[in-house]
Amino acid sequence: MRYLLSLVYLFTLSLSGFAQPQVFAHNDYEKPQPLTAALAQKADYIEADVFVRNGKLVLGHTPAEADTSKRTLEGTYLKPIVALFAQHKDRVSPDRRYTFSLSIDAKDKAEEVLPLLRALLEQNLTVFNRNMNPLAIRIIVSGNRPRPEQLLDYPAFIFFDGRPSELYDDETVKRVALISDNFRSYARWDGTGEIGDDDKAKLKRIIKRAHEAGCPIRFWNAPDNPVAWKQLRKLGVDVLNTDKVAECVAAVK
Template identity: 75%
Template sequence: MTRNLFLDVFLILLTGIMASPLVGIGQPLVFAHNDYEKPQPLANALAARADFIEADVFLRNGQLVLAHTPAEADTAKRTLEATYLTPLGTLFTQYNGRVSPDRRYAPTLMIDVKDKADEVLPILRTLIEKQIIVFSRHSSAQAVRVVVSGNRPRVENYLDFPLYLFFDGRPSELYDDETVKRVALISDNFRSYARWDGNGEISDEDKAKLKRIIKRAHEAGCPIRFWNAPDTPNAWKQLRKLGVDVINTDHVTECVEAVR
């Protein structure tokens, strides 16, 4: 390979990297926080083209139920399968290998495990494998990606799980070159780094702390999300300017309109 050809290839690769959302460039992704609590779970998030759709699950009587606390789980009626997995499978069939008429749209389903991972994940795997083509991008390019958050297995065990399962990482965790491929994003509590209430500009002190964590995630090749952050148009704008890749919100439609 001549020197000029090597330089040309390098520039092409560099351009591709700079265009990637994993390094904080381009429009941010939108995360539908606690979607199952909304008036029309799944439907509104899909209509808004949310990139991540979150469902909290507990294990009750052999089923994965949707709830935020153990007390709520004890009386929960809705299940992950009926509210998310089955409808997504129906849409996948309806739209011939995707869950939306938009050919570019392929959302991620974030499963926030509230009970013990070693009890929940075997049941989750059984449910997914009932319609594996819907949830494995190795089977279909437009499949719904599944990411496990909350109570997750140990990092060193990620590679023991099927390739259709990804995981929600943390800034404090270390990943080798193979394990990081199973980390869909890095998430952390905004309040661990900043006291900003969403009004005006973020203070220089808070910016410095947030930038360090954002840089750490990007150096690992992962997008980053903060939960418990201010959830207003000004906050979305400020977080985007900092390089936050995934905006956590309870106002999905408004957020999508603001950042895209």
């Protein structure tokens, strides 16, 4: 069955053009123009970190930042996205082919974050549910996620960021949008020259494991420059994690 999933994955790549690298706008909420700058570059994934504060999903990278933050997931991302869908007639952009995934990194417990997130999304399901609208924004929960055996307990419009160390059955893996892990768990390469053979071997094993499960793979904490993007693509990394969205898009697309 894993072999079948791998074939399905490769077939999907050929249909969607996914063999072209995808760009993940890391910590987008920290940028001078959150959401809008990443949209202008047609980023494939846009990330926001959230904490629960006073019943709201607040943006921030640390608890201290969240305690003083006045920015919410709803105000910075969800409402502007809904407005764009109204403006562009059920899509986020004038480009009829473009949509993206909103990756929400839960910094507090999943059981605290997910009910609040679900309630917000259910107000506009044609915007956030691809079963209702193929160009809807796919929602991916990262960070503090439910255990693999709990993923199917959540609505079908919520997907999850997987890990190489987790095991998924044939139904659960359908809810895993991508596999992510810390680059430094496998390699010490600094982003210059060629990746060493030992590092390559470790990375290739993890990449192969993700692809056999039928999932694209991303590494956070990887070198973030044109040399690194090229080397990672050679190894088979599908999703490039970057703080330099415009530069990365120009280099790889």
